[in-house]
Amino acid sequence: MTNTALFREVQRWRDVWWVMALVxxxxxxxxxxxxxxxxxxxxxxxxxxxxxFVLVFWFIFGVCxxxxxxxxxxxxxxxxxxxxxxxxxxxxxxxPIEEIAHIEPRAYRPLREFGGWGIRGWNGRxxxxxxxxxxxxxxLINGQRVLIGTQRAGEMASAIYKIWSSPR
Numbered sequence: 589m590t591n592t593a594l595f596r597e598v599q600r601w602r603d604v605w606w607v608m609a610l611v612x613x614x615x616x617x618x619x620x621x622x623x624x625x626x627x628x629x630x631x632x633x634x635x636x637x638x639x640x641f642v643l644v645f646w647f648i649f650g651v652c653x654x655x656x657x658x659x660x661x662x663x664x665x666x667x668x669x670x671x672x673x674x675x676x677x678x679x680x681x682x683x684p685i686e687e688i689a690h691i692e693p694r695a696y697r698p699l700r701e702f703g704g705w706g707i708r709g710w711n712g713r714x715x716x717x718x719x720x721x722x723x724x725x726x727x728l729i730n731g732q733r734v735l736i737g738t739q740r741a742g743e744m745a746s747a748i749y750k751i752w753s754s755p756r
Contacts, residue, residue, distance in 0.1 A: 595747035618650030690727035
């Protein structure tokens with residue numbers, strides 16, 4: 589077998605409008621404060637921060653934070669022998685096909701079941717998701733359940749099942 593991907597999906601936070609609205613709303617506020625206090629020389633608020641404080645906050649939340657969210661993404665690949673989850677820049681997890689006991693495409697409630705989106709987990713369950721409410725849940729032979737959020741749950745589950753059920 590080759591390492592050609594049977595399934596590949598890239599999900600980006602920048603495609604989630606409400607997340608980007610929050611991120612860029614905060615960035616816009618930081619740019620306004622920067623422009624008003626640093627460029628125009630007019631302190632912002634009743635108890636304005638120092639210019640150094642404004643510069644640091646502007647750089648972190650007006651420049652770095654939006655750039656980070658624009659870059660952040662999750663890639664899921666199903667290749668012969670394993671499922672690979674890359675949540676850039678935080679994690680790369682490879683699940684060997686031999687460790688999978690059960691595969692189930694399903695709808696889920698990100699907030700209720702996992703406390704939101706991102707990398708979430710407790711009580712032997714972990715979720716990797718960016719947006720939406722569909723995914724593929726893998727039950728591993730050690731009892732851990734791994735939910736992988738996807739916009740193409742049927743296609744992902746079929747690809748995993750294809751390599752899972754083939755002779756090893």
